[in-house]
Amino acid sequence: MTILVLGATGKTGRRVTAALGPAARPASRSSELRFDWSDDSTWDAALAGATAVYLVPPATNLDATEVAAFVPRAVAAGVTRIVLLSARGIDPDDGREAAVRASTADWTILRPTWFHQNFTEDFLLPMVLGNEVTLPLGPGGHPFIDVRDIADVAVAALTRDGHAGEVYELSGPEALSFPDAVARVAEATGRDITLVDVPGAAITEALRAGGFSTEYATVLGYALEAIRDGHDAELSTGVQEVLGREPRPFADYVKDAASSGAWA
Template structure:
């Protein structure tokens, strides 16, 4: 495959998110001109999925875009938003699109197809649950408190390291040969939430328990965190559907793109503990 990064400009739609900021860092290190999109904008490109007027200016002059839709491609309205984004990207001459999608999400596939219809060179990266959800999201607070509640029961998940995902995205953005391809990314092994809690306990040096809850119970927890009821109920329903066992398998997606094995969850847990993710020394939870 040939590299294609000279004088390239790439829009990263969620440049401060879990995967977006890692993609920005890697592209910048390669000498690629990056527009790190964010809702506030600041010195970077203003990009807000809820404000279509920000999309054209952010896309203008870009050669490629990493598309990470918020809150999720399975969310109501995602198909329409992604279709409109694809149209505007095409109008602005953006030829290469890399879309972050969810593994095993039928609704997300509909959004993938809507973006593919734009006619650009689309590559889809379907990811398993992120290991970093335990260090950079609401579940990090549970780790700190010593108790992680989630509607997963005993279902195993092949947790993917977001550094691996970012490495794949950057490779796809800067090298030819991936147009029209769907890459499914997972970690190297399956872990239940109870096994995850054991890994986190070992890394953090204190007990972290997994507490299985039902979907409605989890929606109630999210509402207590301040999430509106409709959004909480939708998110709990999505997690319950995804963790019914149909995603309990690993893929070789990371190895096929990068030529190396994916990082293990144990590696993530040790890295996060060393960085102070659960003792106040790490980056703010986001």
């Protein structure tokens, strides 16, 4: 198999690439093999000879235009299997999922919760390093998931039979509030991290300023408020269904991140 891995320098993509080994064809805007969602002239070279695709949509918007154009081109190029990285709570009419479902390829959709690694590889890292986490804060919990588990599920769906037409809801093994999660990071690192409670609208505005579309930034702001208010604490069983084991706990992630110097 030749498996095109989109977003290959991202949190899940680089781990999928590593796990696939020689079968992986990593591509991103900064990879040797360049792939840019906003430049469809980069698509055909990435697809040439590929039999499967790990499809990571554009990161800053919910627009389905690029994915809807890419999927039929991938199938025409010979792709017979597509694994889409989606998200928990996505709109049932999401156009990106619809484009994958409508294809003639065998498809699998992954809907993970928020990542553990958001604390080390995304928007929460500068907050931790600055010793001030600014979010909608409250007692509501969320079952954060380790991106290594997402990657393991993706690799299984890309390389093994039995996953066509499946939608896997993926979560970690326990629901933690943001204050609880930050407290664990603070304890592991010895940092004195201040928590600052703000409305979701403030996060939305910050994300818009950082380049996110208004629609996507608004959805993320609402999602954070839903977590705060306890509306997103349910556990999912997709990791167990696909891998036959429990997902990695947040405590293991924090221990590994602290020992590797991620918050040094």
